[in-house]
Amino acid sequence: MDTPITTITDLSVVLKRLRLERGLTQKRLGEKMGLSQKRISSIEAHPDRVSLDQLLTVLMALGAQLQVRTLNAGSDTIADTRKKAPW
Template sequence: MMEYKVAIAQQLSTQLKTLRKQAGLTQQQLGEKLGVSQRVIARNEAHPEKVHFERILQMLSALDADLIIRERKSANASNRTPEEESW
């Protein structure tokens, strides 16, 4: 399982496109799964900062991906694995 840090909208744009391509879906196919046009998917991928948050969650769900929020620093920082430290 891979995890990707997203700190800016452009990174989310890249991840949405990557996840879609890894799933073997075109923008048209993803749009059909979500009941929207290819044009909407293209716009959502290009400018995720302008998309309603619910749509981002729908796209992630359709791409079999999750959104995970975690604290950057915690009292247990010394117990983190090397993978967790990379963030």
């Protein structure tokens, strides 16, 4: 399933959904990765506070991957994106 992620909240929801779809508790996923249940909870709640490496590791443990797609190729430049971005 492809799920567009445009906000940190989207990423948080997707991580939790992937875990639940695989029938894993936070504790079991943590055991699978060598992390505590508390750390898995923190990653799901605040994915913006983890390194890209750890995020990719979590996704791999959940049988998922990160893909980047261009939108309207050629129409958006970095400068255009900065004007639209909430930051």
